Amino acid sequence: MATLGFERGTAFLSQQLAFQGELAVIVEAAQGNGKSSDPTIRQELADSYIGVQIMKYNGLRMLTDLVKNGVIGPSSSIGKLYWSNWHRTLGERSMHVLGAAASIVGATPGSEYELDEFHRIFMSSRAETIYAGASEIQRNIIGERVLGLPREPR
Numbered sequence: 001m002a003t004l005g006f007e008r009g010t011a012f013l014s015q016q017l018a019f020q021g022e023l024a025v026i027v028e029a030a031q032g033n034g035k036s037s038d039p040t041i042r043q044e045l046a047d048s049y050i051g052v053q054i055m056k057y058n059g060l061r062m063l064t065d066l067v068k069n070g071v072i073g074p075s076s077s078i079g080k081l082y083w084s085n086w087h088r089t090l091g092e093r094s095m096h097v098l099g100a101a102a103s104i105v106g107a108t109p110g111s112e113y114e115l116d117e118f119h120r121i122f123m124s125s126r127a128e129t130i131y132a133g134a135s136e137i138q139r140n141i142i143g144e145r146v147l148g149l150p151r152e153p154r
């Protein structure tokens, strides 16, 4: 449990920096293709920006806990649940920004597909709510070990 706490906690702390970079690329694309004037896309991008800021401050809170107590508790599950869902949604939003163009991925000779940044985010983020403990498992941990709710029925 301690090792997995570190995997869910500190191992992913620096990720929000990469996420900020990815969001900046998506915002730039929306400004480039005019999607930034679409009211729905604007809301989605603003919501993603808010999400990455929340991630940053949650990460700092987790670090403070670590410095004070020397361990990362089960609350690291909150971070894992949050970032993986945020990133999966960002992948979907990057497809919204591309619009119809999102259905085309450049194929390279030898049947290998070369993914651009948008498709890479979309495809790789689908696995993130599964590895390092699926979202359902994180919710169990939060329910039982953070909130002290009864264990789920076996």
Ligand SMILES: Cc1cc2nc3c(=O)[nH]c(=O)nc-3n(C[C@H](O)[C@H](O)[C@H](O)COP(=O)(O)OP(=O)(O)OC[C@H]3O[C@@H](n4cnc5c(N)ncnc54)[C@H](O)[C@@H]3O)c2cc1C
Binding pocket: 127, 130, 131, 132, 133, 134, 135, 136, 137, 140
């Ligand atoms: C891209 C990728 C990379 C990975 N990398 C690694 C790695 O480096 N090291 C490693 O060890 N593993 C790795 N994994 C494996 C990953 O940790 C497991 O896939 C994950 O823990 C889910 O386990 P499972 O696939 O056996 O699904 P199962 O445990 O069979 O779960 C199937 C479904 O049931 C749900 N479920 C299961 N138990 C419960 C429960 N008690 N309550 C509620 N819902 C439940 C799950 O959330 C899921 O939706 C990787 C997986 C992927 C997709």
